[in-house]
Amino acid sequence: MEEKELGIVVQKFGGSSVANVARIRNVAGIVAETRKKGKDVVVVVSAMGDTTDHLVELAHEISSLPPRREMDMLLSTGEQVSSALLAMAIMEQGQPAISLTGQQVGIITDSMHTKAKIVDIDQDRIKSELGKGNIVVVAGFQGVNGQNDITTLGRGGSDTTAVAVAAALGAELCEIYTDVDGVYTADPRCVVNARKLDEITYDEMLELASMGAGVLQPRSVECAKLNGVDLCVLSSFNRVEGTYVREGLKMEKKVVVRGVAKDENVAKIAIMKVPDTPGVAFKVFDSLSQEGINVDMIIQSVNSDNFNDILFTINKDDLNRARRILEKIVLEIGAKGVIDDADVAKISIVGAGVASTPGVAAQMFGALAESNINIQAISTSELKISCLVARSAIYRAMQAVHDKFALSNEGDHEVVIR
């Protein structure tokens, strides 16, 4: 009912959607179909399949630390190739099309090579091409800085390109085509009766994205939220309805728990018998943060008189570095020792009602207890409650919590608070 008749739709296709000629043809079909519905279409495209990885490898064969400006020069070619091929494929479908690089579009970024941020998008060229009746195929992931040097936007940069272009053009919708057909109440590989969501808010999506749901880059969701761009996540392989990511206002009903997420890429660290003196915790966490190691789920418990145990989690990839740092710190602060455990996993429930609805946390803990799963740590935020459990129990934990909140029942979310 709000749908404009001749609005602009931005469609973004990821690397797997354009991995070979047959898939590029398939994408051209989706684009042409949208155009035939009377929409102006702007397409944003990633590099084909593993092109980017291959280019990164080449660079690392030449240099152990390739200069970032040259990396951007190199990597931006992947999207230029796929944009040109897709424009050709769309024209084969009888629809006029033109490919544009980030430079040609006028995507102006800062100068932080390999992780640049978009500062402005010049709309003249895109609008002029749309005015000529062209479908515009934009090479994602790239822009130019004020010196006309090519920059790239970092991981998931094409999503950000799509959202930023949609915001600049006032598009009615930004469709993100990927290899899954939407956002689920839980990873369907973990939870047998996981259900695809019709819609989800930006904030919920952000929490899921940061939990490693991997469907959308957090940055592009933030950009969509900031600019009020309606997103839709859907599959280029399986033509079914996807999941809308948009402001809560459009939601039919307020949902307490939207989904269950897991993160297996965590490690637990415990510092034993830390002297209970001021500044000790600061010393520990400051040392870690100075090395760029993020800490999550901190628990400090009194062990005995004047001694505490400090327990926290970090990203598993940081474990070796954290060990080296903490071995020194432990001596400095006079603690007894450090132990760590990488056989843990984090389970989280995410939803706008999680913090504001009484009893939600208790129900989650209850579900885990009923399944004999021990909770090693807990953390909460506005939209999320997370529990650390044994890694071996994570699948059982997911299923138990998913069942507890009856997430497989569409539109029946009131049952969650019993």
Next chain:
Amino acid sequence: MEEKELGIVVQKFGGSSVANVARIRNVAGIVAETRKKGKDVVVVVSAMGDTTDHLVELAHEISSLPPRREMDMLLSTGEQVSSALLAMAIMEQGQPAISLTGQQVGIITDSMHTKAKIVDIDQDRIKSELGKGNIVVVAGFQGVNGQNDITTLGRGGSDTTAVAVAAALGAELCEIYTDVDGVYTADPRCVVNARKLDEITYDEMLELASMGAGVLQPRSVECAKLNGVDLCVLSSFNRVEGTYVREGLKMEKKVVVRGVAKDENVAKIAIMKVPDTPGVAFKVFDSLSQEGINVDMIIQSVNSDNFNDILFTINKDDLNRARRILEKIVLEIGAKGVIDDADVAKISIVGAGVASTPGVAAQMFGALAESNINIQAISTSELKISCLVARSAIYRAMQAVHDKFALSNEGDHEVVIR
């Protein structure tokens, strides 16, 4: 003695010179060495190995007739990749370097996509980078038209980029690195005692290039001649002196015959018993030229009263199209029929003295006669005498003519006129 101490040298490296990481490193070494001699260096680079062919294949999988604008968008990425990798490799050698696309250099072309011509080069960016002490690595083969759309310069375009950049910057020398170490008196695969030339004039080089010697694109030689750019053809694999291509003034002595070239990509066509009426030859050759078929070595001989035979040669690739055109024409003009023969080859002697020195043609014909090789057609120009012979005799013909003019004897060219 004329060498400037701090001049600019342009070095162009072809696709085989940068086909893999090891070769890119080798090229970086050559470039860094030149820089250490105190020269400002601008490098122009082709796409790695068969990258361009691979991209062309991809495009043809998508479209039987890919739009030329999109082809340029696609193909220009090959040189962008190699320029970035080469800049990285040069920096690994401890020399500051920066890669630039055609757009960034400011290589402005016309809008003839896939075979654009350079109309202007903005020198600001290159000069600014040289001023900062950078080695500038330019992606060859490409530019942008007035609408900021990427164009490519057609086959051998990187040679043209190099010469045009050298001309714009007033470079002291433009070195063209390839997989042969210079220009020879004949193809060494045909003539055992072929000798590498120290120098050759632009015009002689043009005649050899158009004969399929394949070392330099005729277009880049023309551009060098027009702008007085000294060229040097040399090998990136075998570090020996190459061949200079420059104006005759710098030559030590005037040479009658510079080299012997062959062209096996020819076909002979004969139209039999053509009525001897005005306008008939026009009709034949106009029809062919309208289809873009070039004709060479035309011989018209009187067959009998009021009938002529017309014999000429064309590029072998055009033979099928020529047959179709001529079948119609033969009926229109009332000739007896058309026969063709693709088992022929052209042998040519090239040199500034060929036309002006008496007896040269006679010596060539004599060399062929002494070897029992029949001459099927002859054509001559300012710098060249060509004979059409049986394809099976071409290697023998090359050796015989090369021996006759004693081309393997350096600086002993007077002997040729006996």
